[in-house]
Amino acid sequence: MANPISQRLARHPEAGAFVGFIAVFLFFAALTPDTFLSGRSAASVLTSQAIPGIVALGVALLMISGEFDLSVGSILGVASLVFLELATHEVSPLAAASAGVAAGCFMGLINGLLLVWTRIPSFIITLGTLLVFRAICLTAISGGRIVRWSDVSRTDPVVLVPGLVTLALCIAVAVVLLWTARDLGRYRPQNRFTLGLSRLGAGGCLLAAVAVLGWSLGADIFEPWVIDLFGVLNGRIDIGAAAGNFRMSIIWWLVLAALFHLLLTRTRFGNAVFATGGHGEAARAQGVDVDRTRVISFVICGGLAALAGVLQVCRLKSVDPLRGEGLELEVIAAVVIGGTLLKGGYGSIIGAVVGTALTGMLRTGLVLSGVPSNAFRGAIGALVIIAVIINTLVRRQR
């Protein structure tokens, strides 16, 4: 029998990635302390990883359900294209962004339906759709053309929300927050930690509700609320000039990670995802609708890849036909490094976040220590193999 600490570690798929993260961090901190240990390099890691990080959330969920999606890079490309094409053709930017995400969900739906209708392994299906979806980009923007926002406007698009709508939205959000705070406050679990956490959550919701209401009362209801869409989705966060290039996409990445962590570990759907990937037939025998779970997981994966594409467009403000190419392997590597089992049934969203951050840190660290940037791919490859070995060893502990 192993000792309790290593056993407890073994119950957390992301444990190995955490250890690896700290090890790699310490390594580069010792090697190039001046450049690596700076806000600038932290910002560069997080900003560059937020986009693949959001894609990795969906890929992790899907991999836990026992399936693969090789087409995420192409989905990201098509969604970026849909968003920017519509936005540059006088569609309201919010509607264009929604259409981009919807397109991603639809492509995920196609992947999922092909899987449950044909029973061909998803590896093969999405290898096919990877090429098909890429062809959409390549034919829609042919001849080396690049779609640019700057071709239609010098200024970033704004979304105008009428004052009354803003007020209604604020009240709705506040009601939901108060409702959540009430339920969390009433929860009386035996476990001290869970109890503390729900009390904390209740307090947080209460504060947030007060803040939202206060803000809406302070606003003039006859003035529209002006949202700088590119800025909100992926603008720079100003925290002092020296701090480096922190962007909004980091916030969205972490918020989405928290939401999907909850979805996966604390809801019936999440339980169905684990069961479907762990032993699909046994899950089906217990009344779990495994095919529905698979299709929904594909839709989520496509939707997240598309959302990542939309966020990326908000920063780059252009789309080229090869946008997102090669992303799938980088993301799958990050998810596997994060402790998710390739065959499904085991893994975590937190692991996917740590894995993505780890690969980004490795890249930045190598660049800063003067290693040719092309060596980065080899380093990632080695890391995947080491990570799988470590994760397998850790899992044996239990």
Add this chain to the structure above:
Amino acid sequence: MNPALKNDSPAPLVQLQDIDVGFGHIRALEGACLELHAGEVVALLGDNGAGKSTLIKVLTGLVRPQAGDIRVNGESLTLASPSQARKQGIEAVYQDLALVPLMSIARNFFLGRELTRSVGPVRLLDEEEMDRQASRALVQIGIQVRDTSEPVEGLSGGERQSIAIGRAVHFGSKVLILDEPTSALSIGETEKVLQYVEAARARGLGVILITHNLDHVYKVSDRLVILSQGKTIANLPVEQIEHEEAARLIMSGAGRKTPSERE
């Protein structure tokens, strides 16, 4: 109880008639029949590959038959999915589909019917309640587990089997199906399973027991049904057939149909 009387009652709990199932060009069932009454234990017997597991999967909605009639409480149904069968109070312990190894005992116990609590607009799993109820239910049935939040992976085959049986016994309200439940169990555990079967019958459930052990059959069942190559070749009260003859029928496959045909 007199089985002959029960066979006269108008609506059996479950009635499977002329069930055909094929997998590709394999004919797993060809006109198989099975009847089960409340408060009755039916032993479903037959050689390996006779179609026993397939027949009970038809009853639990896991396998869609190509032909045949399924009646529950006299009402004709198409069981399109396992959740439909579960809503009818039919629970099974499968030979090959017991638990999800990487999930905890409690999560396996409540798989497909997780307990939730509402938090604002969403429903979250009530893990603590599931842990509590699962360990209480298992202890009540006499199954000791250390910690229901532990993954199933680390348990022995017998422990897993016990948990799967405990789950079916706990949730089964009308029909309890056990497909070779004692194959991984010790003598003591096997005794316990036979006791669950008798307790379920006493509570008025219908029980289908698939086993290769004829001693168990004669100990607990009221009637036996023998399948051979996808066909029902015998359906008799245990009193009407000797141990040796039953064994011969199971092995030879050549046999009599029903008591009425025999007379």
